[in-house]
Amino acid sequence: MKTYHLAVLPGDGIGPEVVNEGMKVVQALSEADSSFQFESTTLEWNSEYYLKHNRMMPENGLSILENYDAIYFGAVGDPRVPEHIPIWELIMPIRKNFHQYVNLRPIKQLPGVKSPIHAKGLIDFYVYRENAEGEYSNSGGRLYQGTSDELAIQNTVITKKGVERLARYAFEYAEKTGVKKVVNATKSNAIIHSMNLWDESVKSVAASFPEIEVEDTYIDALAAHLVQRPETFDVIVASNLFGDILSDLGAALVGGLGLSPSANLNPERNYPSMFEPIHGSAPDISGKQTANPIAQIWSAALMLEHLGREDLASIVMKAIENVVNEKTALTPDLGGTARTFETGDAIVQHIHKQT
Numbered sequence: 001m002k003t004y005h006l007a008v009l010p011g012d013g014i015g016p017e018v019v020n021e022g023m024k025v026v027q028a029l030s031e032a033d034s035s036f037q038f039e040s041t042t043l044e045w046n047s048e049y050y051l052k053h054n055r056m057m058p059e060n061g062l063s064i065l066e067n068y069d070a071i072y073f074g075a076v077g078d079p080r081v082p083e084h085i086p087i088w089e090l091i092m093p094i095r096k097n098f099h100q101y102v103n104l105r106p107i108k109q110l111p112g113v114k115s116p117i118h119a120k121g122l123i124d125f126y127v128y129r130e131n132a133e134g135e136y137s138n139s140g141g142r143l144y145q146g147t148s149d150e151l152a153i154q155n156t157v158i159t160k161k162g163v164e165r166l167a168r169y170a171f172e173y174a175e176k177t178g179v180k181k182v183v184n185a186t187k188s189n190a191i192i193h194s195m196n197l198w199d200e201s202v203k204s205v206a207a208s209f210p211e212i213e214v215e216d217t218y219i220d221a222l223a224a225h226l227v228q229r230p231e232t233f234d235v236i237v238a239s240n241l242f243g244d245i246l247s248d249l250g251a252a253l254v255g256g257l258g259l260s261p262s263a264n265l266n267p268e269r270n271y272p273s274m275f276e277p278i279h280g281s282a283p284d285i286s287g288k289q290t291a292n293p294i295a296q297i298w299s300a301a302l303m304l305e306h307l308g309r310e311d312l313a314s315i316v317m318k319a320i321e322n323v324v325n326e327k328t329a330l331t332p333d334l335g336g337t338a339r340t341f342e343t344g345d346a347i348v349q350h351i352h353k354q355t
């Protein structure tokens with residue numbers, strides 16, 4: 001029997017509520033199929049931990065995580081802790097040190113989910129966001145604080161190697177799935193140094209995929225196109241900041257953050273990859289069992305896919321689609337009255353029907 005070792009980090013706010021549902025799904029799958037099992041360890045590295053220990057994870061946190069096959073992550077963020085702490089002391093160290101340089105964000109409209117805009121077809125595209133460098137760098141500083149001369153510098157780090165490995169991953173996906181065009185999100189007309197290197201690096205990868213067209217689009221125009229004709233996009237490659245914004249925009253087009261998963265991938269598999277929803281800890285609704293667990297459960301499907309179990313991933317996706325389509329177990333964000341655990345239970349029931 002194959003055993004997958006999972007590190008589970010529920011985090012803060014709605015994180016534990018939705019992760020609980022994701023783990024129900026994972027358990028239901030492993031009970032139904034005797035060829036594998038999941039062995040999970042829950043690590044309470046969250047804001048509560050920070051308030052006690054003045055750090056987000058133990059000193060050897062990364063070497064603990066390194067031994068797992070995958071990391072299943074909820075969300076972090078708590079009003080009692082400065083906003084940058086959970087991000088820079090937990091999420092960023094994992095993404096950067098484990099070279100999870102691909103942040104895959106599927107933007108997929110499920111049948112039956114209404115978009116706030118009138119697209120001419122179902123919306124279904126992938127954002128490949130650079131996840132290890134770019135605008136989210138801690139290189140920089142501030143001077144003359146508290147005076148009228150105060151200044152801040154924040155450097156963007158773009159490397160040829162960093163862009164090429166991300167672009168290669170996206171083009172390989174496009175090739176495998178028959179996608180004919182990759183859209184490159186850029187702003188090289190205004191950000192002339194880093195974004196020109198970005199464009200050149202994307203082009204150098206594109207040269208090895210002559211059957212796929214690459215279309216450079218300025219980020220501002222691209223934001224407009226995503227609202228005007230989202231159904232025409234298949235694959236977008238974007239820098240860390242641009243990809244973050246575009247994928248939240250995309251999430252809004254296909255039913256909101258409650259339906260938007262993501263994968264932080266280390267394609268070489270030298271380190272575990274991490275799977276989490278796009279959304280945060282949502283302190284405004286936490287503790288009420290009103291959060292939608294689908295983004296978290298969908299992230300488990302991405303994890304199964306990464307672990308080589310596309311068969312299980314598609315069982316999960318089918319169960320999600322059925323629950324969304326039936327509309328009887330939807331949380332308030334999708335217009336229903338179901339509680340978080342009821343949506344989770346309904347998805348588990350649909351998994352039982354298939355297994």
Ligand code: NAI
Pocket residue numbers: 014018074075076077078079083091257258276278279280281282283284285290291292293295333
């Ligand atoms: P957020 O994603 O937590 O919430 C934005 C809005 O969407 C809120 O109104 C929330 O109620 C709603 N929402 C989010 N997830 C939902 C779900 N599953 N079901 C129903 N409604 C949902 O973003 P916000 O408010 O900007 O940040 C809250 C905290 O989360 C902050 O501390 C922030 O730093 C942190 N954060 C953490 C992330 C992570 O752990 N990767 C990512 C984004 C934010």
Ligand code: MG
Pocket residue numbers: 244245248278
């Ligand atoms: Mg974001």
